[in-house]
Amino acid sequence: MMVNESATLAALPAPASKIKLVVSDMDGTLLTPEKQVTHHTLAAIDALRQAGVPVCLVSSRPASGIEMYLEATKLDTPYGALNGGSIFNPDHSIRSQLSLTPDVMRDTLDMLKVHDIDAWLFRGRDWLITDIGEAYVEPERRALRQDPTVVPSFDNYLDGVGKITGSTADYEALTRQEMEIGALLDGRASVARSAQWYLDITPLNANKGYALRQLADFYGISPQEVACIGDMNNDLPMFKAAGLTIAMGQADASVKAHAHFITSTNEQEGWSKAIETVILPRATRAD
Known part of the structure; x- marks a missing residue:
């Protein structure tokens, strides 16, 4: 020490x-x-x-x-x-x-999609994804001992979301997005990496x-x-x-x-x- x-x-x-x-x-x-x-x-x-x-x-x-x-x-x-x-x-x-607002949800999901970063939603006790084959789904499933729920899109799940996680093996891209999404959502949400491969977007006070x-x-x-x-x-x-x-x-x-x-x-x-x-x-x- x-x-x-x-x-x-x-x-x-x-x-x-x-x-x-x-x-x-x-x-x-x-x-x-x-x-x-x-x-x-x-x-x-x-x-x-x-x-x-x-x-x-x-x-x-x-x-x-x-x-x-x-x-x-x-x-x-x-x-x-x-x-x-x-x-x-x-x-x-x-x-x-606390929950993310719909405008933050839409802006975040649009940014992640544009930069080819996988998006997950955490809503209540549910973990929502759109593709079971995404790179970090299986490691996260083992870590959480929880199976994700696969949905065709997030359009019907924009309310009550406590966290959006962006995941990618492109660590440099995620570092850039921490800054860019952070600037976009300044004053509206908290944006920070929780691992080299995870970017978390949570409500402003969350x-x-x-x-x-x-x-x-x-x-x-x-x-x-x-x-x-x-x-x-x-x-x-x-x-x-x-x-x-x-x-x-x-x-x-x-x-x-x-x-x-x-x-x-x-x-x-x-x-x-x-x-x-x-x-x-x-x-x-x-x-």
Whole structure:
């Protein structure tokens, strides 16, 4: 573990000295590249539990993709799906839910089509696609343990959508579209990559910073008493909201520049090391 010594660090406030809640990303952070939770991670979660510090998960995944890990991690805390657009109570009931507007839907789908980027819709608990043969459908199906629903077009599904995901193996094209679609939807939606091959478009307030504030409110604490851990651009809104921020070792430099600390990669027990060396010494039981 090391302190981030980038120039950006000088502009960050000092990391919080008391932490009452941990909010964590999943893919690339809590999970290994094989989408597993290691025994070191489970031990770190248990150590936080003993210290009275809850762990809440916030992910670009739909609810089902988060809930499949709750039993293994023994987490009975609220969580945020679809980059925070949907917040769920510990009993899996919906606490809050945001949806994309029809104009954002149309503009986004048009841009993805023009640039030959596959589009998926996440609507309620449904995952909608138009072609089962798209490159990343099968890996995502395995990761979520959920089958997509194939529809002839998205024309009849423009309401109640919590997230559009664009997927492609052309990483450079997706990086460009993060900027172009972000500019097109400025002030209307949140646009950020959740992986090199995924671009997520969510409602304007549906980002991980919004989720972190909602989860802090659930526990009656300040966001400044929250530590967060992540690895991708879609984690930056929660970095801006939290009192202490940790970037995974494999994160891009642009993400690391906004973190107080940098831990090891998710191949090298980076999550558990961050908990043990940075958070547990600051752990403070919530009232």
